[in-house]
Amino acid sequence: MFLGAGDGRWTDTDRAKALAYAAYRRSVCGGCGTRATEWDESAGGDRFAYVTTTVRCVGCELISREQDQVPDGPDGYGVRIGLVPQEARQQHGQ
Secondary structure: OOOOOOOOOOOHHHHHHHHHHHHHHHHEOOOOOOEHHHHOHHHOOOOOOOOOOOOOOHHHHHHHHHHOOOOOOHHHOOOOOOOOOHHHHHHOOO
C-alpha cells in the first residue's frame, strides 16, 4: 500500500536525487566513513582532516566474546551473534 503523496511515480527530480545519493554512498569508505576528497589536498582536502579516537562499545565487546565460542568448520557455518534486550530473553525462558 502506498502511503505517500502523489501517485507513487518518480519524478526527474526524484531520480536525480536518488542517483546523487547513490554516488555519494559509493564515495564513502565502508570502513571509516570518510571520503577520499576529504583527504586529498589537491581537491581542497586536508591530509590531517581527522584524528583517530578509541571507542569501546560494550555490545560489540559482548558479541566478540560470544563469537570466539562459535566452533570452526561446519558446526559454526551460518552462526551469527546478535543482541536482544535482557527482558526479551527472560520472557522466553532463556
